[in-house]
Amino acid sequence: MKKIIFYLLILNLLSLNSVMSQNFSQLEIKIFKNIRCLVCQGQSIADSNSDFAQTIKSVVSDKISQGKNEKEIYNFLSSKYGDWIVYKPSLNIPNLMLWVIPYLFVIFGVMFFLKNLRKKRQNK
Amino acid sequence: MSKINFTAYFILLLIIFVFMIFFFGLKNNQKYDTRDNVGKQISEFELTSVKSNNILTKSDLDKSNFKLFNFWASWCPPCKDEHPFLMKLNKIDKLKIYGINFKDDTKSAKKFLVNLGDPYDHLLLDETGKSSVDFGIYGIPESILIDKNLIIIKRYIGPINNKDYEEINSLVTK
Numbered sequence: 001m002k003k004i005i006f007y008l009l010i011l012n013l014l015s016l017n018s019v020m021s022q023n024f025s026q027l028e029i030k031i032f033k034n035i036r037c038l039v040c041q042g043q044s045i046a047d048s049n050s051d052f053a054q055t056i057k058s059v060v061s062d063k064i065s066q067g068k069n070e071k072e073i074y075n076f077l078s079s080k081y082g083d084w085i086v087y088k089p090s091l092n093i094p095n096l097m098l099w100v101i102p103y104l105f106v107i108f109g110v111m112f113f114l115k116n117l118r119k120k121r122q123n124k
Numbered sequence: 125m126s127k128i129n130f131t132a133y134f135i136l137l138l139i140i141f142v143f144m145i146f147f148f149g150l151k152n153n154q155k156y157d158t159r160d161n162v163g164k165q166i167s168e169f170e171l172t173s174v175k176s177n178n179i180l181t182k183s184d185l186d187k188s189n190f191k192l193f194n195f196w197a198s199w200c201p202p203c204k205d206e207h208p209f210l211m212k213l214n215k216i217d218k219l220k221i222y223g224i225n226f227k228d229d230t231k232s233a234k235k236f237l238v239n240l241g242d243p244y245d246h247l248l249l250d251e252t253g254k255s256s257v258d259f260g261i262y263g264i265p266e267s268i269l270i271d272k273n274l275i276i277i278k279r280y281i282g283p284i285n286n287k288d289y290e291e292i293n294s295l296v297t298k
Binding site (some may be wrong): 010044058062079080101105 | 130131133134137138141144145148168227252253254256257258259260262265
């Protein structure tokens with residue numbers, strides 16, 4: 001049993017995420033995790049070793065070394081592949097409802113909860 | 125505001141919220157699609173010419189003809205499938221074909237063209253695949269048809285077939 005656990009541990013270490021095995025900065029890893037691998041099934045480029053993921057990682061690293069910030073990199077990739085490539089939707093007019101409505105919903109929910117609570121206390 | 129009124133407003137808001145999510149969510153394109161690129165001018169790029177070894181940029185493109193940018197590699201089997209159609213497209217006077225050899229070995233690429241024929245007016249290299257990102261390429265073969273003003277008319281993902289050939293021919297010669 002101990003042997004099996006040992007081999008499993010070794011296997012686990014060997015199959016460490018591709019991103020961890022290379023020397024990427026924290027910013028690079030953060031951006032990789034937020035970019036969708038377009039040729040994979042539900043994976044970010046951080047999780048993928050596909051040809052596409054490798055190329056985009058390399059482009060992102062180049063952009064960072066050129067002094068581009070995170071937002072500029074997302075904008076660049078969105079302009080080439082559409083908003084779909086970025087996991088976190090950008091805050092723009094078409095996406096505004098998706099950003100604002102959940103907050104409104106929470107605010108109204110809290111108001112509803114507090115109002116009910118107050119009523120219950122008054123009834124007691 | 126009575127409790128019933130407040131609850132009614134809350135439920136109404138919930139319904140509107142769910143409706144909005146579906147309305148905007150279903151309108152969102154959930155796949156990589158190139159429709160957004162059509163009608164836009166191609167981006168700046170830098171690619172090495174195989175013949176002259178010079179760097180070709182967007183400003184070097186001649187504005188007298190339609191252009192087809194074809195991304196290909198000798199290791200890509202679907203590129204072989206589309207090759208006869210590219211050879212046919214090469215015969216159209218108003219169309220210049222730019223072959224962008226993607227992440228390939230130049231020797232193998234040249235051998236590929238010797239064996240199957242060279243449909244390209246200009247052969248360019250993208251050894252790392254990074255320049256192809258400027259064109260929004262995510263796999264090969266992929267082709268971009270550009271008009272005289274360098275505006276993207278159509279993108280073809282996957283190998284060009286006879287239907288695509290007919291379409292390109294009619295778009296260019298009309």
